[in-house]
Structures are given as structure tokens and as C-alpha cells.
Amino acid sequence: xxxxxxxxxxxxxxxxxxxxxxxxxxxxxxxxxxxxxxxxxxxxxxxxxxxxxxxxxxxxxxxxxxxxxxxxxxxxxxxxxxxxxxxxxxxxxxxxxxxxxxxxxxxxxxxxxxxxxxxxxxxxxxxxxxxxxxxx
Amino acid sequence: xxxxxxxxxxxxxxxxxxxxxxxxxxxxxxxxxxxxxxxxxxxxxxxxxxxxxxxxxxxxxxxxxxxxxxxxxxxxxxxxxxxxxxxxxxxxxxxxxxxxxxxxxxxxxxxxxxxxxxxxxxxxxxxxxx
Numbered sequence: 188x189x190x191x192x193x194x195x196x197x198x199x200x201x202x203x204x205x206x207x208x209x210x211x212x213x214x215x216x217x218x219x220x221x222x223x224x225x226x227x228x229x230x231x232x233x234x235x236x237x238x239x240x241x242x243x244x245x246x247x248x249x250x251x252x253x254x255x256x257x258x259x260x261x262x263x264x265x266x267x268x269x270x271x272x273x274x275x276x277x278x279x280x281x282x283x284x285x286x287x288x289x290x291x292x293x294x295x296x297x298x299x300x301x302x303x304x305x306x307x308x309x310x311x312x313x314x315x316x317x318x319x320x321x322x323x
Numbered sequence: 324x325x326x327x328x329x330x331x332x333x334x335x336x337x338x339x340x341x342x343x344x345x346x347x348x349x350x351x352x353x354x355x356x357x358x359x360x361x362x363x364x365x366x367x368x369x370x371x372x373x374x375x376x377x378x379x380x381x382x383x384x385x386x387x388x389x390x391x392x393x394x395x396x397x398x399x400x401x402x403x404x405x406x407x408x409x410x411x412x413x414x415x416x417x418x419x420x421x422x423x424x425x426x427x428x429x430x431x432x433x434x435x436x437x438x439x440x441x442x443x444x445x446x447x448x449x450x451x452x453x
Contacts, residue, residue: 207336209332209333209336210332240343240357240360241339241357241360241361241364242361243361243364243365243368243424244365244424244427245364245368272353272354272357273357275354276357276358276361276431279358279427279430279431280361280365280424280427280428280430280431281413281424281426281427281430282427
């Protein structure tokens with residue numbers, strides 16, 4: 188059984204859907220995500236599906252059920268990493284995924300969630316400057 | 324010809340990656356490789372879900388020595404399908420409950436034929452041309 192990791196970044200949780208998922212793994216994936224969501228009170232979930240070469244109806248159901256469960260627990264869910272080929276195949280297959288919000292990449296997903304990537308420079312204060320206020 | 328018995332879920336994954344590998348060898352485009360692998364995944368999953376045992380056969384074919392394709396057969400000894408017309412109708416199946424992505428698998432294939440007998444089993448053949 189593959190290990191499922193849910194990564195946390197502030198109020199956002201990241202989940203990568205592994206390739207070659209089976210029923211049991213799909214279920215534990217959903218459970219792992221919801222547990223983490225309850226634990227961390229995350230308000231946004233980003234689900235990465237870029238490792239999926241094909242999305243069949245089973246996989247499409249796993250993705251939409253997982254997204255739906257997280258939405259019910261009051262998080263905004265965004266799917267990232269859908270490839271052009273997987274998209275075309277999915278539509279030909281007849282899956283519409285109507286209630287799913289997607290973003291082309293992680294940056295776009297963060298943008299949709301209202302977050303931006305900001306680099307902050309770490310400043311290190313010398314020790315004496317910290318004790319300075321107490322001197323007088 | 325490659326024959327894969329479909330017993331558990333990993334066999335579905337094996338069948339679709341074999342279809343993909345053969346398509347790759349025959350020089351299929353990424354799009355058509357993916358269409359074929361997805362159709363194989365759908366139909367192999369039907370065997371896993373609805374029949375106790377069944378198999379997938381994958382075979383490269385050629386027409387007039389020019390046209391190159393891959394033929395896949397899905398044969399099971401399951402309960403069979405009572406109303407083929409109904410299961411071939413969009414919306415009867417996939418998204419809501421269990422399986423039967425038959426109309427979808429048909430759209431992803433270039434040729435599709437199905438025969439089924441209640442109590443005996445189902446046989447589906449698809450062809451994807453390069």
C-alpha cells in the first residue's frame with residue numbers, strides 16, 4: 188500500500204493523487220484528507236492530479252467525491268495539474284466534472300484562493316540591539 | 324497476442340498499461356494511446372465489477388498491410404447484459420452509480436462491438452487505429 192501524504196502550508200492542504208489508485212487506496216486517501224482537514228482547520232484544499240496519465244470514470248469519481256467531501260467540510264477545493272490529453276479523454280468518456288474548480292498550476296490555484304507568493308527577506312538582528320530597549 | 328486475466332484491481336492497471344505499451348510500440352500518438360488505455364481501463368473494470376472472472380486480450384492488427392491498429396477483446400463469464408441498448412445509452416451509468424462506461428469506451432474507440440447472453444457472459448471487441 189502506498190503512503191499518502193497530506194502537506195500543509197498555512198491554511199492550505201496539498202494532496203497528490205497517486206497513479207494507479209485502487210478502491211481501497213482511494214478510500215484511505217479521502218479519509219486522510221478529511222482527518223487532516225478537521226485537525227488543521229484548513230480552509231482550502233489543493234488536489235494535484237498531474238501524475239495521472241489517464242483519468243477513467245473510476246478516477247474521475249474519486250476526484251469529484253474527494254473534492255465534494257472536502258467542500259462539505261467547508262473548504263474551497265481546487266484541482267491542479269489536469270493534462271490536455273486527460274481533459275479531452277475525460278470529456279469523450281462523458282464525464283463532465285461540473286462542480287469541480289480547477290487551476291492550471293499551483294500558482295494559479297493560490298491566486299484563486301486569494302493567496303500570493305511573497306518572498307520576505309529574513310533580517311537578523313544583532314544580540315545587543317535586542318537588549319537595547321532595556322538599557323536606558 | 325497478450326492475454327490478461329482480470330481477477331483483482333491490479334489486473335485492470337496491468338491491462339491498461341499493456342495496451343498503452345503496445346500502442347507506444349506501434350507508434351500511436353499520445354492522444355490515441357491515452358484513448359485506448361482509458362477504454363481498456365473502463366472495460367476491464369466492468370469485468371472486475373460484474374463478472375467473477377474474465378480476460379482481456381490485446382493484439383496489434385494491420386489492414387491491407389498499411390493500416391495499423393490494436394484490437395482488444397474483453398471476455399467474461401459474468402451475468403450478461405439483459406438490455407444492451409440500455410447500457411449503451413449515455414447517462415444510464417457511469418457518473419452516478421457503478422460502472423458500465425460502455426458509451427464512453429465506445430466513443431474512445433474507432434470500432435466497437437458487443438455481444439452478450441444472460442447467464443453466459445459478455446464479449447466486447449474494440450479497435451483503435453493508429
